[in-house]
Amino acid sequence: MTKLNFIVFCALSFVFGNNAAQANADTEARILSLIESYQLKARQLLRESVAINSGTMNFDGVKLVAEHLKEAYLEAGIETEWLPGDEFGRAGHLTAQIGTHGVKFVLIGHLDTVFSQESEFQAYQEVDEFHHKGPGITDMKGGNVIMLHVLKALKESGALQNMQVKVILTGDEEKSGKPLRAARAALIEAAKWADVAIGFEDGDSDPRTAVIARRGAISWTLSVKGRPAHSSQIFREGYGDGAIYEAARILNTFRERLASLPNLTFNPGLIVGGTESHIGEDANATAFGKANVIAQTVKVKGDLRALSPEQLSLAKSTMLAITQQNLALTSAELVFNEGYPPLAPTEGNKKLLALFNQISLELGYGTVEAVNPRNAGAADISFTSGHVLMAIDGLGLMGDGGHTIHETADMRTFEQNMKRAALLMYRVANSSNLIEP
Structure with missing residues (x-):
């Protein structure tokens, strides 16, 4: 028995009992041997995928990446299905399913990147032995390839016998289609079916961390109205305080009442005011007014990020109450739009992280801790919150420079995360006391 096998054997003796440990x-x-044997082909698949531009609004490119992965899934003996995105104004999603009994997993990735067809960043480049550069290499074409080869190793080793797996590769993670409920319907349906959700995003691109909590992200629009008049009359009875003072009061009170709550942020990113003001769907803003006229309108667009549904609900109710306590002869309306829900750090998520950490230590890759939620943006796995028993994200290809022309992968994490994710799924599926109804 090799040293690695002995370590695995000792760990499994505790989890499974001595009789089953050797098997x-x-x-x-x-599984580990198979993953090692896949590396050359996996890297070639990654190179080919990165070379296909799949900016979210390049529908043909997104579909081409899906076709490219579909061929690889079929070669691995896994059937796929393309879900057109006409209903929500995007290219669509690629899905796959395998297994008929056992623990139910939903694996999550996305086909699109932030790089449009016009971007100067289009090519795959080997910077050195360990660092490869390319558009979407970490966010998240590397994660897609890792996911595929995890499933391939589990299938080829016979380890999928106790698993049922659904794969959801969305085509609009970077710029979600609308309505969002339609764009994420397939993912939410899969989450309601599943026991465990695993995301193959790059997390905060540190192999020493994994994501068990993500803050939700929703946008909001504040519209304020005041009575227009000559500026010399402001604050007088019958004229009031004007829309700009009311908007300032509302925004500052948001800050005073909510800024101290941990992991909650709310940001007014765009504001415009005057006699007339407007913010378009493309976030272009226009305004007309004069310095000697009391402002009649103000428009503000912002976002709100919370760690749990309860925190989000508290923030929204507080902000709405503040908006309704108006200055003289002003009014205001606050509208919250669709967005990504929070992924709360549940006990199930913590148990899954503990097992992942144990596996990482056994394989010699070191300790894995939960990433600070402030360092993990919104992602598709958040739509599984409240549906699955356990969730973890950030198991994809890691590096730095994501969303920029410097996006670079640390290729040492490619094989590493295939191995860690594959063993995680295997142990969850074969642990009688880990998944609790």
Whole structure:
């Protein structure tokens, strides 16, 4: 028995009992060996995928990436299905399913990137032995390739016998289609079916962390009205305080009442005011007014990020109450739009992280801790919150420079995260006391 097999055997003796430990250790060794054998082809698949521009609004490119992955899934013996995105104004999603009994997993990725067809950043480049550069290499074409090869190793080793897996690769994660409920319907349906959700985003691109909590992100629009008049009459009875003072009061009171809550942020990113003001769908703003006229209108657009549904509800109710306590002869309306829900750090998520950390230590990759939610933006896995028993994200290809022309992968995390994710799924599926109804 190799040193690695012995370590795995000892760990499994505790989890599974001595009688089953050897069989499980042999299966795990087979999984790891298969993953090692895939590396050359996996890297080639990654190179080919990155070379296809799939900016969210390049529908043909998104579909081409899906076709490219579809061929690889079929080669692995896994059927796929394309879900057109006409209903929500995007290219669509690629899905796959395998297995008929056992623990139910939903694996999550996305096909699109932030780089449009006009971007100067289009090519795959090997910077050095460990660092490869390219558009979407970490966010998240590397994660998609990792996910595929995890499933391939589990299937080829016979480890999928106790698993049912659904794969959801969205085509609009970087710029969600509308209505959002339609754009994420397939993912939410899969989450309601599943026991465990695993996301293959790059997290905060640190192999020493994984994501068990993400703050939700929703946008809001504040519209304020005042009585227009000559500026010399402001504050007088019958004229009031004007729209700009009322908007300032509202925004500052948001800050005073809510800024101290941990992990909650709210930001007015765009504001315009005057006699007339307007913010378009493309976030272009226009205004007309004069310095000697009391402002009649103000428009503000912002976002709100919270760690749990309860925190989000508290923030929204507080902001709405503040908006309704108007200065003289002013009125205001606050509208919250669709957005990404929070992924709260549940006990189930913490148990899944503890197992992932144990696996990482056994494989010699070091400790894994929960990422600070302030360092993890919104992602598709958040739509599984409240539906699955356990969730973890950030198991994809890692690096730095995401969303910029400097996006670079640390290729040492490619094989590493295939191995960690594959063993995680295997142990969850074969642990009688981990998944609780």
